[in-house]
Amino acid sequence: MAIFLIIFGGIIIIPFLKVNAKGIAAFILVFINSVLSGYYAIQSLISEVISISLPGGYVFGTIPIRIDALSGWFILIINLVFLTGGFYGLFYMKAYREQRNNLSLHSIAFFLQHAAMISICMIQNSLAFLIAWEIMTLASFLVIIFEHELSITIKAGINYLVQAHVAILFMMIGFIWVASKTGSYDFQAIATYSASIPVSSSFMLFVLFFIGFAIKAGLVPFHTWLPYAHPAAPSHVSGIMSGVIIKIGIFGILRMILLIVTDITSVGYMILIISVISGLYGVMLAIVQHNLKRLLAYHSIENIGIIGIGIGIGCIGMGTGSQVMATLGFTGAMLHTLNHALFKSLLFYAVGNVYQSTHTISIEKLGGLIRKMPQTAALFLIAAIAICGIPPFNGFVSEYIIYIGLYKWLSDATMVPLLAAIFSTAGLAMVGGLALLCFTKAFGIVFLGNARSELPQSCKEAPFLQLLPMYLLVGIILLIGLFPMIFITLLSKPVSLMTGNGAPAFNPAHYEAFSSIQPISFASGLLILVAGSIYMFRKFALKHRKIETGPTWGCGYGSPSPKMQYTASSFVRTYSKLFAPFLSIGKHENEVHGIFPDEVKYHTHPYDKMEKWLIDSPLKTNKAFLGRFVFLNNGKLQFYILYGVLFILSVLSLPILYQYLKSFIDFLKQL
Amino acid sequence: MLSVILILIAAIFFTGVIIRTKSLASGRKGPGLLQPVFDVVRLFRKGVVYSETTSFVFQIAPTIYFASVIMAMLVVPFGQSRGVLSFNGDFIFFAYVLGLGKFFSIIAAMDTGSSFEGMGASREALYSMFAEPAFFILMGSLALLSGHTSFQEIFAALHIGSQISYALAALATFVLLMIAMIESSRMPIDDPKTHLELTMIHEVMILDNSGFDLGLILTAGYVKFAIYGALIVNLFIGVIPYQYAIPSFFGIQFLMAVAIGLIESFMARFRMSHNPQFVVALTSVSLLIFFGVLLILEKFI
Numbered sequence: 001m002a003i004f005l006i007i008f009g010g011i012i013i014i015p016f017l018k019v020n021a022k023g024i025a026a027f028i029l030v031f032i033n034s035v036l037s038g039y040y041a042i043q044s045l046i047s048e049v050i051s052i053s054l055p056g057g058y059v060f061g062t063i064p065i066r067i068d069a070l071s072g073w074f075i076l077i078i079n080l081v082f083l084t085g086g087f088y089g090l091f092y093m094k095a096y097r098e099q100r101n102n103l104s105l106h107s108i109a110f111f112l113q114h115a116a117m118i119s120i121c122m123i124q125n126s127l128a129f130l131i132a133w134e135i136m137t138l139a140s141f142l143v144i145i146f147e148h149e150l151s152i153t154i155k156a157g158i159n160y161l162v163q164a165h166v167a168i169l170f171m172m173i174g175f176i177w178v179a180s181k182t183g184s185y186d187f188q189a190i191a192t193y194s195a196s197i198p199v200s201s202s203f204m205l206f207v208l209f210f211i212g213f214a215i216k217a218g219l220v221p222f223h224t225w226l227p228y229a230h231p232a233a234p235s236h237v238s239g240i241m242s243g244v245i246i247k248i249g250i251f252g253i254l255r256m257i258l259l260i261v262t263d264i265t266s267v268g269y270m271i272l273i274i275s276v277i278s279g280l281y282g283v284m285l286a287i288v289q290h291n292l293k294r295l296l297a298y299h300s301i302e303n304i305g306i307i308g309i310g311i312g313i314g315c316i317g318m319g320t321g322s323q324v325m326a327t328l329g330f331t332g333a334m335l336h337t338l339n340h341a342l343f344k345s346l347l348f349y350a351v352g353n354v355y356q357s358t359h360t361i362s363i364e365k366l367g368g369l370i371r372k373m374p375q376t377a378a379l380f381l382i383a384a385i386a387i388c389g390i391p392p393f394n395g396f397v398s399e400y401i402i403y404i405g406l407y408k409w410l411s412d413a414t415m416v417p418l419l420a421a422i423f424s425t426a427g428l429a430m431v432g433g434l435a436l437l438c439f440t441k442a443f444g445i446v447f448l449g450n451a452r453s454e455l456p457q458s459c460k461e462a463p464f465l466q467l468l469p470m471y472l473l474v475g476i477i478l479l480i481g482l483f484p485m486i487f488i489t490l491l492s493k494p495v496s497l498m499t500g501n502g503a504p505a506f507n508p509a510h511y512e513a514f515s516s517i518q519p520i521s522f523a524s525g526l527l528i529l530v531a532g533s534i535y536m537f538r539k540f541a542l543k544h545r546k547i548e549t550g551p552t553w554g555c556g557y558g559s560p561s562p563k564m565q566y567t568a569s570s571f572v573r574t575y576s577k578l579f580a581p582f583l584s585i586g587k588h589e590n591e592v593h594g595i596f597p598d599e600v601k602y603h604t605h606p607y608d609k610m611e612k613w614l615i616d617s618p619l620k621t622n623k624a625f626l627g628r629f630v631f632l633n634n635g636k637l638q639f640y641i642l643y644g645v646l647f648i649l650s651v652l653s654l655p656i657l658y659q660y661l662k663s664f665i666d667f668l669k670q671l
Numbered sequence: 672m673l674s675v676i677l678i679l680i681a682a683i684f685f686t687g688v689i690i691r692t693k694s695l696a697s698g699r700k701g702p703g704l705l706q707p708v709f710d711v712v713r714l715f716r717k718g719v720v721y722s723e724t725t726s727f728v729f730q731i732a733p734t735i736y737f738a739s740v741i742m743a744m745l746v747v748p749f750g751q752s753r754g755v756l757s758f759n760g761d762f763i764f765f766a767y768v769l770g771l772g773k774f775f776s777i778i779a780a781m782d783t784g785s786s787f788e789g790m791g792a793s794r795e796a797l798y799s800m801f802a803e804p805a806f807f808i809l810m811g812s813l814a815l816l817s818g819h820t821s822f823q824e825i826f827a828a829l830h831i832g833s834q835i836s837y838a839l840a841a842l843a844t845f846v847l848l849m850i851a852m853i854e855s856s857r858m859p860i861d862d863p864k865t866h867l868e869l870t871m872i873h874e875v876m877i878l879d880n881s882g883f884d885l886g887l888i889l890t891a892g893y894v895k896f897a898i899y900g901a902l903i904v905n906l907f908i909g910v911i912p913y914q915y916a917i918p919s920f921f922g923i924q925f926l927m928a929v930a931i932g933l934i935e936s937f938m939a940r941f942r943m944s945h946n947p948q949f950v951v952a953l954t955s956v957s958l959l960i961f962f963g964v965l966l967i968l969e970k971f972i
Contacts, residue, residue, distance in 0.1 A: 368724070370782075371726060391764065391768055400760060410815045415965070427804075437800050441796075449789075526742065527738060527768065530742060535731060542882075547721070549721050550720050550722065555785075571792070573793070
């Protein structure tokens with residue numbers, strides 16, 4: 001209780017603090033909160049489930065707070081990302097020092113967001129859960145619209161708010177369904193209720209929750225808010241959004257898989273299919289983006305897809321009784337959740353550095369930053385390699401586990417599952433290849449070559465303290481890449497929670513399916529060693545040789561200019577031509593005409609086809625229909641009062657009408 | 672361990688054989704079989720020239736490319752003898768570690784800021800992306816057929832018995848050979864001997880590399896070819912004892928090199944815009960293999 005007082009005291013104090021202290025105060029609050037929740041989370045991962053009951057009064061009933069291993073794992077990820085993000089934000093927000101009130105609000109919302117997310121992981125009462133969820137949504141809305149003077153930011157924020165509330169609507173329907181039948185808000189009621197109804201109904205219940213959480217997670221086709229919200233937010237917030245907020249959706253899906261008793265195999269197939277589509281669609285759109293943050297946002301969709309593939313395999317494994325497959329699937333999914341949180345937040349922070357020094361995140365305008373910001377470039381490079389799932393970094397480990405799960409599925413299956421497995425494998429391989437195309441483009445165009453437009457003079461490396469959290473993230477990325485066993489052992493409790501009801505925690509060290517993890521980390525280490533020794537040898541060999549510099553070979557052309565470099569659009573031109581049916585790229589061009597041509601222009605703006613079909617065109621039809629009733633909105637007060645009166649009258653007359661109707665029907669029946 | 676030695680020996684002669692075949696086919700005598708090796712050795716002794724535009728990425732990239740090929744070589748088995756590294760799903764490591772090399776060679780090309788090298792980088796990234804699913808489906812089918820998930824176990828358990836499995840092995844050879852052509856940038860995807868930068872893929876990416884770095888890249892290229900050759904050989908030798916297996920290894924590698932030389936002599940390079948279709952066709956061949964495996968295992972409903 002004292003803790004709550006301290007925390008709320010802190011929130012009240014923030015507005016009165018000096019500008020510099022606001023951020024620090026928020027960071028300290030996040031830190032306190034992290035240490036406290038982290039302590040319990042580690043306890044739950046190591047030893048046992050922690051459960052407390054809070055009195056919720058007349059409205060809530062008792063509120064059970066339970067930190068099981070699943071919550072523990074997600075709480076730790078949330079804490080890690082919030083701590084690094086908060087620390088990075090302290091320096092990132094320095095540029096906005098004069099917006100005092102705005103900063104207070106931002107700091108408070110930032111902390112509230114953290115607190116709400118931690119509570120979401122713990123609370124097991126649907127009413128309290130929804131309230132915490134709503135606090136998280138509103139707080140993230142506030143942190144997204146920090147630069148609210150830009151209309152595009154406000155638009156993105158409102159888009160987010162609307163879609164987040166659509167998600168809440170679906171969850172609410174699910175919770176109300178259960179509560180109205182059982183009269184209890186406790187999550188356990190969901191489990192008992194879903195066990196008592198036919199499978200088709202409980203599957204519907206799962207689908208309701210799944211849609212709600214999938215909107216948050218950004219699975220296709222519920223992803224459209226994500227590419228707007230991420231670029232609009234300040235970079236540390238984008239890092240957190242992509243690192244953990246969308247992961248809360250994954251947490252929700254996992255929680256519901258634990259709770260709802262239904263046909264788990266169909267659930268698995270549903271998640272698997274949606275996830276493979278998400279993975280492919282996300283990366284396919286990411287490649288054609290020219291806004292660096294949007295590109296990363298679409299990559300989040302892709303990675304959520306990869307996590308989803310893991311979850312799908314896990315569920316199918318459970319459904320078919322293959323413990324190994326289930327374990328592999330869930331381990332891969334949860335490890336990838338951590339991995340994605342690490343490298344994606346790192347990427348966003350690196351982009352934040354780029355934005356701060358160049359004031360643009362349009363890929364086409366950048367270039368050659370590696371010479372001005374070598375550390376940021378190196379950090380971005382490591383994260384880019386990690387996100388492509390390439391050894392020796394962490395992305396490879398989790399993708400590898402998912403692959404092994406898929407191949408395990410192949411080994412004992414019949415026709416239809418086999419087809420699903422082989423197409424998922426091909427999809428995952430394709431996603432890997434496309435990610436490589438995407439990140440060579442992003443890194444190559446932004447950091448390498450020559451600048452493609454005039455960059456500001458002040459363009460320089462970020463201060464060391466701002467880079468510090470990024471180095472920390474790189475450290476963990478490398479740690480997972482080289483010693484994955486540590487993290488898989490940590491995961492043994494949450495995974496066994498998912499795979500079996502009360503089964504003893506598996507020990508990955510003695511688990512046959514994980515026997516290949518150790519050789520992988522050995523191979524990754526050896527890779528670093530081989531590369532290092534070759535590099536040393538090369539350095540030694542070149543010591544006494546002539547090393548010259550000269551211009552880039554221009555194929556006989558004497559005066560190349562930076563304008564002649566390959567651009568991002570040209571790098572992916574063949575790709576976008578081939579994938580044209582899936583993409584929708586608007587083009588404006590002024591081609592060369594005549595002997596004295598005008599200025600030549602070529603402008604493209606990629607758009608989301610899914611968004612066009614699923615959101616824009618229904619909205620348009622809806623608007624056209626409702627437009628017919630515009631005459632009602634005539635601006636005269638008396639009319640509005642009249643509408644109100646009419647409405648009240650019609651509501652009041654409903655029961656009377658019903659009575660009449662009923663007696664009329666009774667009368668008919670008597671005849 | 673045996674595989675590493677064999678691959679290295681094959682790598683020394685491989686390109687020489689290709690060049691010799693091409694020379695003979697065009698009515699010339701051609702250089703000695705070891706000429707490519709001499710060229711590389713000479714490169715290793717030279718100094719380097721760096722472009723002013725480049726950064727440290729350009730300098731470490733050839734090293735990492737070379738290291739990735741070495742690591743890929745270490746997981747390749749030879750018949751009954753394991754690779755140096757052998758574990759469940761090592762072929763995933765194989766594909767992804769080659770991906771690391773590719774990543775670096777692509778960004779190194781972009782580091783020079785040359786429009787031509789960007790062009791090559793773009794094509795390389797695209798084609799390797801298309802080749803990836805083919806490889807994974809092929810390995811998945813073989814894993815399904817043999818019930819194992821590591822290179823060595825898969826190859827050891829492949830029994831070439833029925834006629835369908837002969838067909839499968841032939842198809843698998845075709846897929847691996849084509850992937851090798853794409854990865855090592857050979858005809859009909861790429862023409863390494865072309866003199867127009869606009870039409871090159873791999874060669875245009877290394878225009879600015881010189882001396883030691885170029886030596887590393889060329890060596891890695893030779894080794895890469897021999898690695899794929901070794902994979903193809905592995906499809907057939909299975910349980911054959913070494914005294915027959917080793918000669919047949921060199922025999923098949925030699926045949927492969929001659930075949931490539933002949934293809935390059937008598938076939939024109941594809942139009943650049945037709946390449947993706949060709950590469951995607953590989954995936955469908957892999958799928959054919961998959962259905963063949965289903966047929967053998969009688970898993971069709």
